[in-house]
Amino acid sequence: MAEKKDKKQLKQQKQSAKKVDKKATKATGKKATKKAAKKPSSKEVISQLKKQVADLKKKNGSLDDQYLRAEAEMQNVQKHDAMDAQQIRKYSGQKLAKSILPGLDNMERALAVKTPDKGGKQLKQGVKMVYDRLTQALSENGIKEVKVAGKPFNPEYAQAVQTVPATKKHPAAQVVKVLQKGYRLHDRTLRPAMVVVAK
Known part of the structure; x- marks a missing residue:
């Protein structure tokens, strides 16, 4: 009787194993096997590792x-x-310098006026002191007058507002007279000089 019972249990275990095998086949799409998957050979492992090293070197x-x-x-x-x-x-002072230049022009005009009386001369002397200090401060900050009088006309530094006939003293394309001074900030023209040019 015990033998029948053992056979019955064995039969049930086989049926249970078949059911598990069928379920595994459905889940993985492969038949479950009792044997373990075959291990790759050492040559295959070395080949794979060499390929990985080459890929990593390329990526690096x-x-x-x-x-x-x-x-x-x-x-x-x-x-x-x-x-x-x-x-x-x-060039940070460019805007400030441009706004100061008209005041400098006015000081030059004031200094050009002849004053016969003592009070006028003293006033003129005070204007001259302010003018000198202002031009010194501009010079210390890289703002300098462009000297063009008597030189060949260069449109980078001067603007011709009038022409006169050329002479031996003033050949063609030479600056004859400066009507308004020009100024530069380092290597940049702030304001071109207004000039009379021989033609």
């Missing part, structure tokens, strides 16, 4: 290249920013 080289390009780009941006900042500092 690409990343190194990207890094170097980004580093070079960053250095270029920093250089450009430094140059921009230098230009801003160099």
Whole structure:
């Protein structure tokens, strides 16, 4: 009787195993096997590892290249920013200087007026002191008069507002007279000189 019972249990276990096998086949699409999957040989493992190393070296080289390009780009941006900042500092007084120049012109006109009396001469002397100090301050900040009188006409520094016939003393295309002074801030023209040119 015990033998029948053991056979019955064995039969039930086989049926249960078949059901599990069918379920596994449905789930994975493969038949479940009792044998373990075959392990790859050492040559295959070495080959796979060599391939992985080659792929990683290639990826590393690409990343190194990207890094170097980004580093070079960053250095270029920093250089450009430094140059921009230098230009801003160099020409920061341009607007102020342009607004001061008409006052300087008025002082020059006042100094050109002849004054016969003592009070006028003292006033003129005071204007001259202010004028000298102002031109010195402008010069210290890179603002200088453009000297064009008697030189060949250059449209970068001068603007011709009148022409006169050329002579031996003033050949063609030479600045004969300056009507209004021109000024530069370092290497940049703030205001061109208004001139009379020989033609």
